[in-house]
Amino acid sequence: xxxxxxxxxxxxxxxxxxxxxxxxxxxxxxxxxxxxxxxxxxxxxxxxxxxxxxxxxxxxxxxxxxxxxxxxxxxxxxxxxxxxxxxxxxxxxxxxxxxxxxxxxxxxxxxxxxxxxxxxxxxxxxxxxxxxxxxxxxxxxxxxxxxxxxxxxxxxxxxxxxxxxxxxxxxxxxxxxxxxxxxxxxxxxxxxxxxxxxxxxxxxxxxxxxxxxxxxxxxxxxxxxxxxxxxxxxxxxxxxxxxxxxxxx
Numbered sequence: 568x569x570x571x572x573x574x575x576x577x578x579x580x581x582x583x584x585x586x587x588x589x590x591x592x593x594x595x596x597x598x599x600x601x602x603x604x605x606x607x608x609x610x611x612x613x614x615x616x617x618x619x620x621x622x623x624x625x626x627x628x629x630x631x632x633x634x635x636x637x638x639x640x641x642x643x644x645x646x647x648x649x650x651x652x653x654x655x656x657x658x659x660x661x662x663x664x665x666x667x668x669x670x671x672x673x674x675x676x677x678x679x680x681x682x683x684x685x686x687x688x689x690x691x692x693x694x695x696x697x698x699x700x701x702x703x704x705x706x707x708x709x710x711x712x713x714x715x716x717x718x719x720x721x722x723x724x725x726x727x728x729x730x731x732x733x734x735x736x737x738x739x740x741x742x743x744x745x746x747x748x749x750x751x752x753x754x755x756x757x758x759x760x761x762x763x764x765x766x767x768x769x770x771x772x773x774x775x776x777x778x779x780x781x782x783x784x785x786x787x788x789x790x791x792x793x794x795x796x797x798x799x800x801x802x803x804x805x806x807x808x809x810x811x812x813x814x815x816x
Contacts, residue, residue, distance in 0.1 A: 572779045574790035577609065578602070578770040582699050583671050586686065587736070589703030590711050590720055591678035592752045594738045596620060598703060598772055599675035600631045602798045606671050607638040613670035617643040617661045620677040629658070631796045665692045679710075679720065680727035690729045696777045699730070701769050703736045704751045704760060717760045734769035739789075745774055747781045755787070 585602070589595040599616060607614045616635065632642035643660045664672050676686050702721055704711055711717045725731055739745075750773045761768050770789035771778070778785065778792050784786020 572782060574778070574782050574792070575786045576789040578605070578789045580699050582697055583612070583668050584665060584674070584698040584803070585671065586674045586676060586685070586698055586700045586730070587703060588676045588683055588700065588724055588732075589678060589736075589738075590705065591682075592708050593705040593711070594680065594740060594772070595678070595703040596675050597793060597796065598736060598738060598791070599673050599770070600635065601655065601791060601793045601798070603635055603640045603671075603673050604638050606673075607635075607640050607790060608794060610671065614639070614673070615641040615643055616673040616675065618675050618680060619661075620675055632807040636775055637661055639735065643707075662689060662692050665689060668777060677757065678727075680723035683724045683728040685704070686728040687731070693730065699733045699769070700730050701734045701736050702732050702760075703738050703755065705758050706739045706756045707741055707749070714756065714759050715718050717756065717787070718763060721760075721764065732764065732766060734767050735764075736769050738769045745777055747777060747784075750777065750781065751784065754785075759775075 587595045587599045587602070596618075603614050603616045606612075632644060635642055636738075643664060645657040661674075674686065676682055702724070703715060706717075710720050721732055735757050737750075737754045737757035739749055739756075750771065754768075754771055756794050757768055757771075760766075768788050770791045771785055772793050774793055775792035778790055784791070786810055
């Protein structure tokens with residue numbers, strides 16, 4: 568059963584263009600989908616999400632387009648069969664949404680500096696002081712397990728995307744084996760990274776029931792509880808936001 572508790576602080580943003588980037592396996596697509604749902608439910612402005620992940624064919628925000636539509640979130644996707652292609656397809660609607668903003672736009676960008684190259688093609692459309700570029704930090708991944716590795720990964724992504732990070736998302740997890748201790752250990756490193764880069768902790772994220780049990784330990788940082796929306800094609804889960812089986816395409 569999902570907890571009905573609410574965190575002390577919820578994510579807040581200065582800008583309407585939210586770019587989510589992180590290392591491979593950091594959980595950025597799951598965060599992007601859950602963040603889109605959160606904004607659609609908590610804000611009066613429209614919410615759109617664009618999938619720029621060409622690195623991981625299994626966990627991509629486009630797979631949750633039908634579920635997000637039930638919350639009023641618009642997904643910007645390639646047409647027809649191209650929606651399933653692992654290609655750097657930047658549809659005109661994405662550039663148009665950046666240049667002519669209407670509400671929130673979330674860009675789910677592929678892992679590491681390789682995935683961020685897709686973002687660099689939109690660099691000329693993204694004005695300074697118009698976006699939040701958020702680094703998803705998962706210390707249980709090889710290249711972001713310590714301070715030096717995390718800073719190196721961030722610098723490589725910035726060089727590839729030609730944009731600068733504005734905040735840190737602490738999302739340390741081990742899927743179903745995630746514990747409170749794992750989340751807190753991730754937050755400890757996230758604070759070190761944030762201090763080294765003079766950036767804020769934008770929020771901590773984690774599976775809803777796990778973080779709900781530790782709200783009293785997370786009173787000084789915003790929290791985004793996660794409900795799993797993306798599954799592997801070979802998994803058979805019936806638990807989704809709408810309690811319907813996902814239609815795997």
